[in-house]
Amino acid sequence: MTIAPDASRSASKKTRKLPMKQRYQALTRDLDWEPSYVDPKDMFPYTEFEGIKIHDWSKWEDPFRLTVDAYAKYQAEKDKRLYAVLDGFAQGQGHLSLTDASYLNTMKLFLQGVTPLEYQAHRNFAYLARHLAGPGPRFAALCQSIDEIRHAQTEIHTLSNYNKYYSGLHNYLQQHDRVWYLSVPKSFFDDALSAGPFEFLIAIGFSFEYLLTNLLFVPFMSGASFNGDLPTMTFGFSAQSDESRHMTLGLEAIKFLLEQDEDNVPIVQEWIDKWFWRGYRVTGLVAQMLDYMLPRKVMSWKEAFELYFEQQMMQGLFQDLAFYGITPPRHVEQALSEKEILSHQVYWVLYQFSHAAAFTTSVPDDEHMAWLSATYPDTFDKYFRPLWEKERRNIAAGGRHFVRGLPQLCQVCQIPMTFTEPGDPTTIAQRVSVYEGEKFNTCSDGCQWIFEREPEKYVQAWLPVHQIYQGNCGGPTLPDVLAWYGLQDGDSGEHKGSRDDLNWQRWHAQTPTGLGAEGEQ
Amino acid sequence: MSDTTLSAAQRLVGVDIQESETNRAVVEAIEADNPDCSVQHMPGLVRITCPGRLVVNRETVEERLGREWETHEFQMAIVTYFGHIKEWDDDEIVIAWNH
Ligand SMILES: [Fe+2]
Ligand SMILES: [Fe+2]
Ligand SMILES: [Zn+2]
Numbered sequence: 001m002t003i004a005p006d007a008s009r010s011a012s013k014k015t016r017k018l019p020m021k022q023r024y025q026a027l028t029r030d031l032d033w034e035p036s037y038v039d040p041k042d043m044f045p046y047t048e049f050e051g052i053k054i055h056d057w058s059k060w061e062d063p064f065r066l067t068v069d070a071y072a073k074y075q076a077e078k079d080k081r082l083y084a085v086l087d088g089f090a091q092g093q094g095h096l097s098l099t100d101a102s103y104l105n106t107m108k109l110f111l112q113g114v115t116p117l118e119y120q121a122h123r124n125f126a127y128l129a130r131h132l133a134g135p136g137p138r139f140a141a142l143c144q145s146i147d148e149i150r151h152a153q154t155e156i157h158t159l160s161n162y163n164k165y166y167s168g169l170h171n172y173l174q175q176h177d178r179v180w181y182l183s184v185p186k187s188f189f190d191d192a193l194s195a196g197p198f199e200f201l202i203a204i205g206f207s208f209e210y211l212l213t214n215l216l217f218v219p220f221m222s223g224a225s226f227n228g229d230l231p232t233m234t235f236g237f238s239a240q241s242d243e244s245r246h247m248t249l250g251l252e253a254i255k256f257l258l259e260q261d262e263d264n265v266p267i268v269q270e271w272i273d274k275w276f277w278r279g280y281r282v283t284g285l286v287a288q289m290l291d292y293m294l295p296r297k298v299m300s301w302k303e304a305f306e307l308y309f310e311q312q313m314m315q316g317l318f319q320d321l322a323f324y325g326i327t328p329p330r331h332v333e334q335a336l337s338e339k340e341i342l343s344h345q346v347y348w349v350l351y352q353f354s355h356a357a358a359f360t361t362s363v364p365d366d367e368h369m370a371w372l373s374a375t376y377p378d379t380f381d382k383y384f385r386p387l388w389e390k391e392r393r394n395i396a397a398g399g400r401h402f403v404r405g406l407p408q409l410c411q412v413c414q415i416p417m418t419f420t421e422p423g424d425p426t427t428i429a430q431r432v433s434v435y436e437g438e439k440f441n442t443c444s445d446g447c448q449w450i451f452e453r454e455p456e457k458y459v460q461a462w463l464p465v466h467q468i469y470q471g472n473c474g475g476p477t478l479p480d481v482l483a484w485y486g487l488q489d490g491d492s493g494e495h496k497g498s499r500d501d502l503n504w505q506r507w508h509a510q511t512p513t514g515l516g517a518e519g520e521q
Numbered sequence: 522m523s524d525t526t527l528s529a530a531q532r533l534v535g536v537d538i539q540e541s542e543t544n545r546a547v548v549e550a551i552e553a554d555n556p557d558c559s560v561q562h563m564p565g566l567v568r569i570t571c572p573g574r575l576v577v578n579r580e581t582v583e584e585r586l587g588r589e590w591e592t593h594e595f596q597m598a599i600v601t602y603f604g605h606i607k608e609w610d611d612d613e614i615v616i617a618w619n620h
Contacts, residue, residue: 020592020611063606070593077597214601218537218566221600225565234563237539240600248606255619298564312603316532316618320605323620 013060016340024065027173029058032135044133050196051259057134060256064140064245067250067492073141075150078238082154083257083427085234086384090161099227099295101166101493101504105359106293107159107232109167109285110220112358113185115155120189122148123202130196137256140249147242159233166500168358174486175358178473180464181350182286183414187461188282191274194457197268199271205250207275211242211317214308217275217288254416260325268512276329277446281413288347291372292364300375310336331446334422339374341425344384353498355480356486362494363391400494404478408467412450413459419443433461529618530563534604535570536616537563543586544598552583575604577614 010080017023035043047054047283088094098104125145127298132138152173163169176182192203208216222238254272257264287301299307318328347361354361365370369388370378407416421427422445435438437457442448451458467473474484482492490499536551540562540586548567552558569575582590592614601617608615 022607061610064596067610074593074596145531176571218601222564222566237565237600241539241598244599244602247601251605311533316534316603319527319532320529320618320620360568504577 009290019365020065023067025064027067027069028062028065028139029135031352035407040133042080045198046131047133050198051256051267052198052264054133054257055260057132059259060134060136061252062136062140063248063252066139066143066245071146075146075242078323079150079154079240082234082238083438083452086161086493087233087356087406089231095227095228096167096360096507101500102362103166103229103295104292104358104500105361105495106161106220106223106289107162107229108359109160109234109289109293111155111169112179113173113182113285114177114216115152115159116173117189118152118155118184122146122152124193124200124204126202131257138250140252144242144246144249147239147246151242151339152240154177154235154238155406161231165503167357167359167488167498168492168500170488171358171486177484178464179356179358180353180409181194181357183462184285184463185282187414188278191278191457196304198267201250201253202257202268202271203275203278204256205246207272207279209243209246209251210250211276212279212283212309213247213312214312215304216286217300218308219286219304223290223294226298227294230236250399253323254321258321258326269326270453272326273330273448277331277335277450278413280335280412281415281443281447287343288350291343291375292368295373302375303407305339316469330449332443334444334446337422338419339418340379341383342370344376345381345418345420346415348384348387348418349407352401352403353416356482356485356487358485358491360491360498360508361501362386362495363395376480379425402493404469408441409463410447411440411461412442413448414461414463415443417441417443428509484512529620530573532570532618533570534575534602534616534618535568536602537600538567538598539600540565540567541598545608546567546578546585547582547595549585551577552576555576571597573618576616579612596604601616 018026041048048377106435122145125141125148129142129145132141159169176186188205192200192208195203217236217240221233221240224232224236257268287305290301291300291305314328314332318326329520350357351363363489369380369385373385376384391401407418409416417428417430419429421429429444431442431445433442433448433452433455436459438459440451440455440459442451464473468481474480495501536549538548544567548560548569551569552560554576555569555571555574558569561568561570573598576594577595579592579595580589592609592611595614602616603615605619607617
């Protein structure tokens, strides 16, 4: 190789790079070393206790062939694009072009329920980036760890634009740790964080990021796009573009574990069974968001479930995994059979308990009910319309319904007992297990199976209702608990006539441009 | 659902791409290189599915974009996918099922 610049090279504007594969090999894999004076078992102490057997870490594939320079370059570009949108939105009073103030209930739920999970994902992928014994997965986990903290930050920055004008967004971190419905996503993630590194890979890397990510995130983002929320759409797609890398990590993880040793197969299968059901229960919050909370509907939960789960996962992925002897998740039939009732049951609970939540709810209006009937012809008119009609009569008589008692929660998913017996949407299901002389309640066969597999773990669950009764949540009365939740006037209850609703009407009546709109504090 | 025993070559793979000016060229390139694909527009998204295999060729994208485009840049476009990423090198990205 010559050192003197030759004409043809200096004429070309591009410096010659190694081909992608070699660059990846040199910058990611070759920087690893064998320890010479430390026992590898001391260096990587957490890779054996779960029973997973790894023989050759170099077999881990990273199809993205990501190197640190390419990673930094494209992530910086993603952030630049996002912050340009945020600036324009803030300068142009963009919040006034949302479909309705009630749309932001979805974003309140997102900020309170999901953003803190991004941060937890950041932490645990940082742990994997240190403790997996191969350079390929370590680097992929490092990138994901940085992605996840970027997601947390960009979500907080994006939604802080709304906090200036709307309720329910001001105290999401405290609420994530304390409020009853947020214990659903929190306990899900805590379960994964307190597992070993390989179970975490299957729980979050595979089940959450591959199996369920489209059900969790794409509806939020399309919903944002359809309801005038440009900043959320932008952060969402910015985060989702990282998600395809996360999906790949999850999928490579499972293939790698299955290919390394046959003994890994039954362990991985049980993790898939467990984490499918854990994740699926969390998606109940997304289901009600799609069918009830979005003022302009994007697609129904049923359609999303059929498209993203039945078509892509059941008919695509699981056919592929059958090669390794992996079968579709246990209890998947139950999930499939619930697709026409899930969103209605979950929203009905949120509606009745929204006086104790950091979002607001309303009875669906006529147009909305017509949509629900048309979308759920076999279930809505039969089982759910009567509830709403009765509630309309309550309201006409001056009595909007809030439940004043506290519900029994599932020991595993922590959702109030609201789900019904398979094939019978009118009978609430409740399973009881006995462990060391005490009774534990679960909402379904799926949650019961998970409980009985690891009772010593789930008996430790921090159940919001139990904690209130034990006196750990600010005091014995409802106002005591709500104060401890960090809720303020305007955060909770009925949407119609709420502070956000009144402000919204005032801003839109006042001036055509809405310039100078200030929230009433 | 499990009665479907389609081979890896028949089962759908797909990719969702953010709707944007640059990405329009990417979508057009995918359509050109995958004659069997179908394209569906959703809010903010373009969803492309193909039976068995989907390929993104750098050269086709560059022709439509009128500038150089490295395959890493596909990360700016992709929102989600299903299938495996079978190949991702300087010239092409291939999504397919393995088995
Ligand atoms: Fe994330
Ligand atoms: Fe992720
Ligand atoms: Zn449960």
